[in-house]
Amino acid sequence: MYTLLINTYKNKVFSLAYAIVSNREDAEEIAQDAFVKAFRGLSSFKERSSFSTWMYRIVVNTALNKKKLKKWIIVEETDQIIQDEPFGFDSLTAYLKSDDQKKFIRMALNALHEQEKLCLTLFYLNELSVKEIREITGLSESNIKVLLLRGRKHLYEQLKKLLKSEVKNLI
Amino acid sequence: MKEDTPLKELLQHSLMEETSSGFTESLMQRINMASASEAYTHSLWQDKLFRIIAASFIFISILLLILNIPLEKIAIFFDWNLELPSAFFLQIIQFLVVFWIVMIANQVLLARKHKEG
Numbered sequence: 080m081y082t083l084l085i086n087t088y089k090n091k092v093f094s095l096a097y098a099i100v101s102n103r104e105d106a107e108e109i110a111q112d113a114f115v116k117a118f119r120g121l122s123s124f125k126e127r128s129s130f131s132t133w134m135y136r137i138v139v140n141t142a143l144n145k146k147k148l149k150k151w152i153i154v155e156e157t158d159q160i161i162q163d164e165p166f167g168f169d170s171l172t173a174y175l176k177s178d179d180q181k182k183f184i185r186m187a188l189n190a191l192h193e194q195e196k197l198c199l200t201l202f203y204l205n206e207l208s209v210k211e212i213r214e215i216t217g218l219s220e221s222n223i224k225v226l227l228l229r230g231r232k233h234l235y236e237q238l239k240k241l242l243k244s245e246v247k248n249l250i
Numbered sequence: 251m252k253e254d255t256p257l258k259e260l261l262q263h264s265l266m267e268e269t270s271s272g273f274t275e276s277l278m279q280r281i282n283m284a285s286a287s288e289a290y291t292h293s294l295w296q297d298k299l300f301r302i303i304a305a306s307f308i309f310i311s312i313l314l315l316i317l318n319i320p321l322e323k324i325a326i327f328f329d330w331n332l333e334l335p336s337a338f339f340l341q342i343i344q345f346l347v348v349f350w351i352v353m354i355a356n357q358v359l360l361a362r363k364h365k366e367g
Contacts, residue, residue: 184264
């Protein structure tokens with residue numbers, strides 16, 4: 080039964096841990112520790128949130144403990160949340176090969192602020208809602224929206240910068 | 251929050267990683283080991299605690315009973331000036347008996363809950 084849960088969530092759990100610690104070995108260790116912790120705490124799981132949210136919270140806490148990052152910094156809400164138009168990510172990376180695309184996206188993501196990186200990962204990769212991210216991080220919904228907005232903007236800028244320098248190097 | 255679908259597809263394609271081949275097996279091994287050791291130490295600890303509490307209860311009860319019989323003589327012997335209400339010692343004994351009964355009932359309920367869980 081638990082093997083089924085592991086097989087369902089292992090890649091998403093591992094990818095989330097990898098996005099936080101940026102190291103395969105550490106991420107795999109974190110994923111294993113999180114699954115063991117979840118197994119031990121299954122009896123205390125009250126189903127107030129979904130299993131995935133609960134599981135991702137364990138992963139995030141384990142990974143942040145590993146990185147010794149225990150405090151969440153509340154961001155200033157100076158950005159307007161209404162400027163929520165999509166960036167041209169697809170046109171920016173369309174000409175890249177799949178492997179290069181992966182490499183550049185990861186490099187750009189690693190250049191972001193920790194909180195922006197985590198919010199983007201939870202929102203887009205783990206497909207969690209802002210409410211669920213709030214449950215995991217303890218940040219307010221408006222804070223998360225600002226982080227997502229800034230994260231997308233910074234990711235786009237980083238990617239643009241990286242691709243520009245890559246093109247320059249090729250020339 | 252409006253979802254940026256191209257970004258979502260791009261991140262899912264680029265950031266989704268796969269674990270190493272032996273991940274599930276080594277994890278299940280760790281879980282089996284952890285659950286086995288937890289079950290073993292937990293029951294031992296619970297048994298010991300229950301026995302200690304039960305033994306303490308019996309010991310204190312007997313001690314209180316023994317002390318209660320010559321209590322008046324002891325009071326005279328020490329020549330207390332403090333005037334205590336007549337129900338004072340009875341209240342102490344009642345409190346201790348009720349305390350230990352509640353304590354033991356709580357332990358029994360916890361042990362039962364743990365077994366059911």
